[in-house]
Amino acid sequence: MPRETRESAALFERARAVTPGGVNSPVRAFNAVGGTPRFIASARGAWLTDVDGHEYVDLICSWGPMLLGHAHPEVEAAVREAIARGTSYGTPTRPEVELAEEIVARTPVERVRFVSSGTEATMSAIRLARGFTGRDLVVKFAGCYHGHVDALLASAGSGLATFAVPGTPGVPASSTELTLVLPYNDRAAVEKVFAEHGDRIACLVTEASPGNMGVVPPEPGFNRFLAETCRQHGALFVSDEVMTGFRVSREGQWGLDGKTEGWRPDLVTFGKVMGGGFPAAAFGGRADVMHQLAPEGPVYQAGTLSGNPIATTAGLTTLRLATDAVYAHLHHVADTIKAATSEALGAAGVPHVVQATGTMFSVFFTDAGPDGAVRDFDDAQRTDSAAYAAFFHAMLEAGVHLPPSAYEAWFVSAAHDDRAVQTVLDALPAAARAAAA
Ligand code: PLP
DSSP states (O other): OOOOOHHHHHHHHHHHHHSGGGSSSGGGGOTTTOSOOOOEEEEEBTEEEETTSOEEEESSGGGTTOTTOBTOHHHHHHHHHHHHTOSOOSSOOHHHHHHHHHHHHHSSOSEEEEESSHHHHHHHHHHHHHHHHTOOEEEEETTOOOOSOGGGSEEOOTTSOEEOEESSTTSOHHHHTTEEEEOTTOHHHHHHHHHHHGGGEEEEEEESSOOBTBOOOOOTTHHHHHHHHHHHTTOEEEEEOTTTTTTTSTTHHHHHTHHHHTOOOSEEEEOGGGGTTSSOEEEEEOHHHHTTBTTTSSBOOOOTTTTOHHHHHHHHHHHHHOOHHHHHHHHHHHHHHHHHHHHHHHHTTOOOEEEEETTEEEEESSOOOTTSSOOSHHHHTTOOHHHHHHHHHHHHHTTEEOOSSTTSOBOOOTTOOHHHHHHHHHHHHHHHHHHHO
8 A cells, every 4th residue: 555645745736826836946846756745744863754644764854954863952952042042133143153163163164154045155156256356257067056046057068168058047148158067077178168268267166076966976186176277277166065065074075085185175165064954054265265255345245144043053053963973873874775775776687876975975877887987967867767766756655755856865864773774775675676667
């Protein structure tokens, strides 16, 4: 008997009558996998409970933020205390100073400014890079997502450097004609575009380790190469750590490459984990660049709820609890699930590639690219979405909620204990057979 979804279906119908697609962010609608999205009534630890009363092990973790799991008692207590003191003042507060200090201590940034979403963070970082350099062009990579910033909602046919065409109606060509899109992990394409346009490029923005086309890690030395190329040409290197920051390691992706290799990005964007499940994000970087920002400098940027005391309290408490032991646990859980998924898919004869950066991973339902790995958006797009949809629904029926799209990272938390992991492992063989069918 399939799980009953009457309440979710009823809410979905009501939602569609008042909200486009019934959701407030497109992927939640299940369009990529079909079926009824589960409306979640509550969550605790590693588990979601839907409005029909079914429980699921959560491998979405709110698309990254819930590093400690849901309703962590200490985060909950800190937030309750903060709410009792009022929820927003529009003045400076202590928690935002302390969260900024924590971020500066952990990462390569010298100054940080808070905003409310990752989209705002990358939008503001680009404005600042343009203001600082006095240049207009922005370079990005196909398959990298930086939020729904007009200038970055662009992809171009990969393989060639092209001035981008908008990826969606509503973005005028004039918004993306200053954006250049390159294939990821392609040094020759980067060299070529800087050779041709280097003196007009304000910044190159990249996901520190892409997670929005599935997890496609930078090849060894690639981020350093990008940082050096930018420096040679007087452009800024903007590392988008909205997804990877405080997730893939204590210090984000920079802790896995920049710190050991001895280089720093000029600007970094953060979001997700640093908000502890509340709307908080940030951009930061070199003091001389950040100094250009209002009110110190001329580049305007602002926000009514920026640095909100509840969100910064949740983020600060989360980061303080995100110790080395937490990251060791996340690694263990991720490694166990990766290995078991690969084994189950292999046994069922389903072509797949598992890729990871730090504690973040994803499974591509495809053969590896020519060099044995998924290294760019072209490779990623060979994913068999129908096989993933069958796998996804079998997992869902067995009580495991994966991301409802084949192109997303899978996220685990400190709360994924043996019972949660075992539920995933038990579900895998039948789901793999469903994917093979
Ligand atoms: N940058 C990256 C790397 C992201 O993964 C996302 C969201 O998934 C964003 C930016 C946008 O963040 P938000 O959804 O908070 O606007």
